[in-house]
Amino acid sequence: MIASTHLAIRVIAVGITALQLYSVFVAPLPLHMHYALFLAAVLVLVFGKDLPERPRLAQAIDLLLIAVTIAWAAYIVANHDRFITRIAFVDRPTMWDMIMGTALIATLMEATRRVAGWGLFVIAGIFILYGFFGYILPSSIGHSGLGLSRFIDIQVLSNNGIFGIPIGAVVSYIFYFILFATFLELSGGGQLFIDLAFFATGRTRGGPAKSAVIASGLMGSINGSAVANVVGTGTFTIPLMRRFGYKPTFAAAVEAASSTGGQLMPPIMGAAAFVMVELTGLDYVTILTGAAIPAVLYYLAILFAVDLTAKKDGLSGLPAKELPDVRAASCAASTFSCRWSCWSISWSPVGR
Structure with a gap:
């Protein structure tokens, strides 16, 4: 069964x-x-x-x-x-x-x-x-x-x-963005975002927490879901933050706040953006442009809070040997994408 x-x-x-x-x-x-x-x-x-x-x-x-x-x-x-x-x-x-x-x-x-x-x-x-x-x-x-x-x-x-309008937005817009985001994550794009965040900020003061913030923002930009964001990045970032001295409650709070902010980060922005398109009649690019500034300010505020906490507690960043190999991750993602594209073409009418 x-x-x-x-x-x-x-x-x-x-x-x-x-x-x-x-x-x-x-x-x-x-x-x-x-x-x-x-x-x-x-x-x-x-x-x-x-x-x-x-x-x-x-x-x-x-x-x-x-x-x-x-x-x-x-x-x-x-x-x-x-x-x-x-x-x-x-x-x-x-x-x-x-x-x-x-x-x-x-x-x-x-x-x-x-x-x-x-x-x-x-x-x-x-x-x-x-x-x-x-x-x-x-x-x-x-x-x-x-x-x-x-x-x-x-x-x-x-x-x-x-x-009405909400399910219309799901059927007309949201589904296709979710489909694209799923393909991106399966192709290794999600892991690449995490590796890029750790490569950019991992060595700075409070680096693991800053990396968690940036990784959640990048992941949220493609899935628009706070829950999926926590599952995708939190299982890795929370234990790492704790290992480098952050209190468990603070580590969980950083991940929760960062993942929730993923719903504000363009281009997907959860269901709300598409409902706004239907209700206001504005084009999607206008909605994205208006959402970008508050989303960036939101993540800057979290980064400042993380940096000040790291300074107060005397927390350091990741050692160079623990930083991810971004080049290898990007190559893996590209290889998967190429294989997927070739498979798709081979099964399409053009490929046949």
């Missing part, structure tokens, strides 16, 4: 990539259908990625959630023409619209809880309750209240709810 589950997860992940590339290079799918298929595939990955390791009861729940996700996705695809031609708030949702819409929201909420924790789940739940029971609140913050029919109409059947 474990092998088959892992195979299925890989197939779904490849399927998402194929869907995205098909919509760009072959024929764009209708937006509502595209968003629904993309979201359903992601939710199946969330529910299925740990399926073999979970207890039997949890496995049954996960399989039920996967089945429900496939059901509402198939329903949206089958009824897509009706959804895009209906008149909002005039053509009332059918009973099956409300059943499948409720199933979509329920599976999305559970996936949110698993991925982002209880905090975001509770916040989303509060706003859902606010939509239904706003009529019992004071007039200054209350409203007339929504029924289930109108709630499903807004959140599921229109482009103003779940299938």
Whole structure:
């Protein structure tokens, strides 16, 4: 079961990539259908990625959630023409619209809880309750209240709810940057960034911590994720900072602050940058230019804090023999990239 589950997860992940590339290079799918298929595939990955390791009861729940996700996705695809031609708030949702819409929201909420924790789940739940029971609140913050029919109409059947600007930014922009960043890391670019940071600042006062700051900034510029940044650089930089005299709490704080700042560093900047493009109508380069200055100032502030702490505690840098060989790392990354490019060409129509 474990092998088959892992195979299925890989197939779904490849399927998402194929869907995205098909919509760009072959024929764009209708937006509502595209968003629904993309979201359903992601939710199946969330529910299925740990399926073999979970207890039997949890496995049954996960399989039920996967089945429900496939059901509402198939329903949206089958009824897509009706959804895009209906008149909002005039053509009332059918009973099956409300059943499948409720199933979509329920599976999305559970996936949110698993991925982002209880905090975001509770916040989303509060706003859902606010939509239904706003009529019992004071007039200054209350409203007339929504029924289930109108709630499903807004959140599921229109482009103003779940299938609105945020998921549009993910499907249209973020996915391709993540795909590029994954390729860059697999080609050795991530390790090259870390080696460059240590080569540039490793010998200076408090060098290991400064290297952690710069490496996190460089890694964050290509993945836009604080969690991925901590995993990619923290497992190496935190033990090194501790070995050279930094207190464990300070070493962890430096890595956490630096990795969080990766979401501010162009060009990727997490999901927020692409949502800003959609909301403001500004081009992406303008958003990047505006974000570059505060991002650099943020990292300079961390570097100053690290340097002052190193001066106060009398901490030194790395010895020359422990500095990485940047030339070897860059050559390894280039070799992998060349092999990947040759493989891609050989399997392309041109290569054949």
